[in-house]
């Protein structure tokens with residue numbers, strides 16, 4: 001994956017600069033200790049032009065993440081949205097992934113920093129998973145206990161845990177990991193939330209041990225709109241070995257069908273699952289087509 005070339009422009013601390021001219025601090029707490037916050041946002045080439053999907057929701061979460069991590073951050077939702085559109089425009093991007101990163105100021109001690117630095121970069125985006133249906137394993141790496149970090153913050157340091165789980169899954173020959181919480185109940189993917197279908201109902205993990213995904217919330221809204229039964233509940237991993245269907249959802253992953261969990265295939269073909277309906281509706285929604293036309 002190539003994220004930039006010599007002409008790529010990013011926003012860094014009040015200026016649009018070429019990446020080669022950008023010099024972020026090597027003494028930021030983010031680089032050394034993971035005390036930073038970031039977002040992952042998608043833009044789409046819609047019938048109404050280039051549109052960022054749910055920018056306010058993402059930037060609200062970024063501001064909240066900074067607050068939870070005690071990182072000073074003073075941009076408004078509107079400023080952040082406009083800056084993101086400008087980054088897209090300056091790089092001639094339409095269907096893209098936007099990455100804002102708030103880096104804590106210079107401080108090699110473990111105390112809170114006085115300053116922070118904002119970078120916004122973007123790059124062309126297609127699909128997160130190349131396979132149409134992914135094979136998932138139950139990870140031996142658990143999500144951190146909610147008392148051990150701010151699990152609801154999209155904190156850079158939390159992703160060491162995600163990378164470990166993803167690496168383990170690929171090492172074992174799977175496409176992705178499904179992670180459990182410290183009670184041994186299903187949490188989600190290293191970078192996405194999880195849903196499964198049983199007897200005509202979709203289930204997802206309640207908030208508490210997971211990142212409150214914007215896509216997860218969108219899926220819940222789509223289900224309400226289309227009158228598909230959806231429930232939040234604590235899920236035991238054993239329940240999944242007999243699931244009718246399942247999927248991951250996230251800004252990057254969108255709605256990604258799961259073909260098997262620990263080599264147990266899903267009972268239903270993806271095309272006849274509730275997830276398939278949600279997948280089509282989500283695609284219509286991000287492309288600003290009328291998703292209510294999905295045939296249920």
Ligand code: PMP
Pocket residue numbers: 040162188189190191192193210211212213214215216249250251252
């Ligand atoms: N959980 C984790 C751990 C993630 O990194 C992500 C991706 N941001 C998600 C869930 C999904 O969140 P969203 O739908 O807001 O992208």
